[in-house]
Amino acid sequence: MELSILLNTGVTENPSDILIFFGRIHPLVVHFPIGFLILAALVEITTKWAKFQPLKNYIHYLWGLGSISALFAILFGYFLSLSGDYNENTVFLHKWSGVALFLFSSICYYISKRQIKLPFYGKSILILIIVFTVFYTGHLGGNLTHGSTYLFEYAPNSIRSLVGMPKKEIPRKKVTVLDSADVYLDLISPIMNNRCVSCHNQDKKKGDLDLTSYANLMKGGENGDVIIPNDTEASDFYRRITLPESHDDFMPSEGKKPLTKNEVLLIGWWINNNAPSNGYFSQLNPDKEIISKVKNILGLDKNSLFNKKVSPPKKEIIDSLSNQGFILNKLMKDNYYLEANFSLSEKSITPKGFETILQLKDQLIWLNLNHSNITDEYLMKIGQLENLIKLNVSRNNISDKGLMHLSDLQNLESLNLYETNVSDSLLTVIPKLINLKRLYLSGSKANDSIINELKKKNEKLRIIFD
Amino acid sequence: MSKYHNFMQKPLSRREMLDICKGGFGSLALLSLLGPLPLSCGQSERSIINPSSNLNLGPHFLPKAKSIIFLYMDGGVSQVDSFDPKPRLTKENGEDPRKKFKVDATQFDNVGKILKSPWEFKQYGECGMPVSELFPHIATCVDDIALIRSMTSQFPEHTNANYFLHTGSGLQGRPSMGSWITYGLGSENKNIPGYVVLDGGLIPPGGLDNFKNGFLPASYQASILRAGPQPIANIKPKESIPNLQEQKLSFIKALDKKQLAEIGEVDAVESAISNYELAYKMQSSIPELTEFKEESKATKKLYGFESDDPHTRGYAAQCLLARRLVERGVRFIELTCPKVSADRWDQHGNLKDGHEKNAHAVDQPIAGLLKDLKSRGLLEETLVVWTGEFGRTPFAQGSNGRDHNPSACSMWMAGAGIKGGTIFGRTDEYGYRVIENEVSVHDLHATMMHLMGINHEHLTFRFGGRDIRLTDVHGHVIKDILA
Incomplete structure (x- = not known):
């Protein structure tokens, strides 16, 4: 009865706190079916040896435990999915492969308990499917929590290309001469990366705004365009970074480190110069003040001697x-x-x-x-x-x-x-x-x-x- | 081989060699699998003077400081009477501290009433740093000083706290910070040791182990100098016939070298040879150093040579000597306290009398040192550190003393790379405990090394099977006080 109330309240727009609380136990609970089911599969293999034959009488307990814990994992996982913070397609696959896993392991429990013989390696195939499903479901779950690029982020390029990921980005070379600084790639983009993209990226798109690239920045967010070239007043982006820190709309929010004065000034200057996607900074006719700020941001105001290597003395x-x-x-x-x-x-x-x-x-x-x-x-x-x-x-x-x-x-x-x-x-x-x-x-x-x-x-x- | 056989390292047998190396083969193979790794830690990272080259291998990165002067305030200066004013103590003077806050166990378990500071505080300099009447001269230098009000120690007792402050460990036997720094950077001057302690009369509790090299090679231990006519015992040759001493020494050296050739590299013998050589050179370099002939009257007056107090004059000589050592390229100089009639800064009773005597002895010389270093341009490459081993309680011990308090201590740094006029860290309203930006002794060591151009995590020495560093596994550079 109580369960049905819980479930019913879950269907509504805002799930109750208690459901989310249970939902967040899901990452803990999921490890039980993974452990039990893989252990059960292992024991099934070992019983082929005479030495482990006696284990055969107990295998159904393992399948049973795996199946019950899978059920709990599904239940808590469902609660967690109600919060809606996750990619819907992946949640769908994850959910149903989890349910399949529960069904398969229940079947295994049943045939182990009753000692039913399946024709043509039936049980071995079933176990194989279960093991595969465990890995597949687990992998989807990992993608949901850590993001789909997490697993292969640091993999060698050869492995990355196998799974269809682009080559690792080579970080831009440190600017040592002001004339070589690109206005977007060396000045604006690093500010975004430092201050904004932790909340505005492909997976975690707060306000439906993605600031990881120029193209996405210009697409804007849920309130429309955030950058209006040549008009700082109309640009919501600029408005939010210049508001008083206590204002609700101020960015970066939640007490994250605000942009420095120089960074704000630079972004304003960039918008007023048509917010170009590339091009050399020094060709945009910057005035003396902005040049000195940019030098400060790039660390070029410090002694430039140390940017170059000198040869060893004779x-x-x-x-x-x-x-x-x-x-x-x-x-x-x-x-x-x-x-x-x-x-x-x-x-x-x-x-x-x-x-x-x-x-x-x-x-x-x-x-x-x-x-x-x-x-x-x-x-x-x-x-x-x-x-x-x-x-x-x-x-x-x-x-x-x-x-x-x-x-x-x-x-x-x-x-x-x-x-x-x-x-x-x-x-x-x-x-x-x-x-x-x-x-x-x-x-x-x-x-x-x-x-x-x-x-x-x-x-x-x-x-x-x- | 003689009866000393057992004290010498024996050569390895083939079996022992293989036994020791067997794990190494595996890890070498593993290393090549893992690809290039930063091998800095544990490699012979120290920048010793390379004997085959005349170019001295320097620090890890461009240093701010070339030398450190460590002004050790032995016994523990009371923070609430020097650099950390607490008006609440005045307001609640004479009340029972146990009714106001939780009182920890103290050294002498004789907790008295809350005790207001007997001295007034005033603000000084452009920064407006408050300093008590105890230090009228140091107060004129506050714009060059970064004050830390949030130092803590792990030990409430002198000996352990001294070892902790000097070696980063509360137990006896670890290398002193001065040894680590000379081990890392070497000495610029071939005629004077790189690590010198100027003894003012009081060797801190814990004794000379505060200044020892521990497991580092013996040539990195401190040399102790007294300010005065005979700064080091036996500095004048006893031999009446010229050249006799040289002949003796070269004979001893020949014997040592012969022994060394037989038994291989033994630090004790190698260090003995280099120490004999250095001692010989010091016979001429030390008298030149300690006679202040070329110092002007104005300079001496600045340091306090004309004071009525003999302890002020004594400490003034130590401070002037410290500057002269800095000029001669010595890396680490520690000044111990003068022996005033009221014990070290350890006033368990008679706070007013004792602190006043101690403060009077050191105040003018320290201010003189800072000013002299500054006008000569030496302060920009010399780090001056002023600290005790812990602070004192805001409540009385008995009626008019203060007990040990490791939970809060004020200290300051000035000079190379330090942002003058800064105050870092905060204590509670009684000055009893740190409530903001706690600074540990390890943080202090890390910061001192940082200013000398050393990454404290990379200066290591293998001992007992582990790459050990001064800061052990702790220590963060205090960035907020750096210019």
């Missing part, structure tokens, strides 16, 4: 510099960027010997010449080490004349001029070092007016002067 050069008193350190495992440190040397260096360092021009990014008795003459050479990121020439007899040689060091982020004689030339040189972040001037000949002037020219530069 052994003779390392040995020669090391003999002169340099300590040379490799700075990372997967690349040959180096640090050269002369500050610990007990020897002094000659201008001639110092020239060797120019042969490490590509590799050298950190150079420490603290208290090394170097003069303006040496700075002329250092000025040619264009990959330098960190340069320490503190506590040396260096003047304005020498500093002028450093103005081409476009990668320089940190310059240490502690206890040197530099002063006025700072105003000429420092503004040219566009990437400079930290400048050490304590104990130099600089004065407050120079410091204030420098600060005015570059507000982001941290000057340590006291």
Whole structure:
């Protein structure tokens, strides 16, 4: 009686919570028939050996257990299907192959119990069918929970092609130069993949919207188009990502991480530029602001030096510099960027010997010449080490004349001029070092007016002067 | 072979060799079946100085820090009296803590009343970080400091907590963090050891095992220096005749080498040879290091050399020495606390007197160190870590002390790669327990290694059949405090 009430309420539009609750036990219960039936089949085979013959008297219990547990699995599975979250075709096949399995295993129980002999290997064929049905039903169930691509997602391409799946996608190469960035594939699509597709894909189409490809994005969802080219106001997509986070329509919903300001800005810009499906970003005439945002998103605003691999330094050069008193350190495992440190040397260096360092021009990014008795003459050479990121020439007899040689060091982020004689030339040189972040001037000949002037020219530069 | 026979490694017999290798053949075959796997873990990953090349193999990735100065506040500074103000303690001063919250068992089981902080807090710097009156000098550096209010320990007792903080394990015998880091990166300076402990007078409970190499090669243990005229025992040669010492040493070396040739690679002998060599070089490098002749009067004053308090002057010398060691390429420098008249930071009674004395000794030197490092440009490649082994209770032990509290502790880091002016983590309204962003000692170690360019999961040493690391199976880099 109660069961019929339960079932009746299930037919209505919204199944009651209790049904869904039972339904969710289905993934647990299904493993019982799988286990029992396969065990029963195995025992049937082993009883061919004389040693296992006695088991024959108990086999019908196994078939019985398999059949009863299959019935429960069907019942709970039916409850689960009422929630309607699943692909209908697959549910249909899964359901009826489950029912078939129940029938076959019941037959097996009956003929085992009564010890009925079937003609022409009848029982063996029946068992074979049961085993096949177990696997087939189980596989369909797996597809329903994990999605139909789950099983072969990481399979080798040869196996994927056997089951009619396309080759694995080769991830797009990391953009290293802005000019090579494709507007959709490198900029918009990664945002969608990061923020949207976990809920808007082929299997889980929230709001009937699929954001896995440009074509599907343009098809829109249950409320029509989401992107209207050249009109951010009318584009529902843009509206939802710009609403206040507390708004019901805000996307991404359910407390998932919202898009960053830069990402929102970029999507707006893309829509206003006709929302193209491909084409190079830089050919769409982006303005300065959007270029800097895109560089930030692609990680190109960080030092671009590290995007390329440098060749290992020649052994003779390392040995020669090391003999002169340099300590040379490799700075990372997967690349040959180096640090050269002369500050610990007990020897002094000659201008001639110092020239060797120019042969490490590509590799050298950190150079420490603290208290090394170097003069303006040496700075002329250092000025040619264009990959330098960190340069320490503190506590040396260096003047304005020498500093002028450093103005081409476009990668320089940190310059240490502690206890040197530099002063006025700072105003000429420092503004040219566009990437400079930290400048050490304590104990130099600089004065407050120079410091204030420098600060005015570059507000982001941290000057340590006291 | 002599009576020492049993202590030396014996060569393998053919049978033993096959016995050991038999599993290996199978796994080699399996490996080739599985295709290329990342083999980094457990391989000889450490970046030792390659003897055949003059190029030093560096860290895993571009480091922020080249050196670490570890300012160890032995005994456990009270968080609610230093960096974690709790107005509720003032409001409920003198009330029974058991009526307010669940009180865990404490070390001395002498739970008193809720005890307000005897010191006022004020906000400092552009970031507005609150610091108590105990640290007026450090307070001027808060914009370079990332404060963590949510450190915890696993041990409520000094010895275990010290081992835990220093070695990542509460038990005696594991390698110290300084040993791990020098093992990973080597030392830049061939004349000074890569891991130095500057002894201020108090060796923490647990003793020298806090600074030992454990199962790592013996050359990675700490060398202990005292700030003063005789920083290391026997640093001046005793031999009156010139060259006599050199001849002695080369004779010992020849004997050692001969022994080594007979018995194969034995760490104890190899390390002894390299330690003798280093000790010989230190006879000239250490006096040069510890005499502050070239330091200006202004610099010394900054550190507190002119203080009336002898303990301040002593710690100032330690801090200045630490900077000089950083300049000389030493990787890991730990400063232990000075022996003030009121015990270490472990005030089970007389909180006000004891904490004030300890704070006075270290406050100005530490601030001086930070400022000096900064103006010389050294702070951008030096990580300064300030921490005790655990915190203290917000309620009194007896009437005017505080007991151990491993559930919350404030610590800070400054310098290389650290986002200055940040406050990370939160404790409850009493400062008793961490309620947000708990930081474990393993997380601290992982972060320190990260800033040195080491992936803490990849720096391993095989011991007892397992690839062991400083962070064992734990540790997450605290990304929020990184610049």
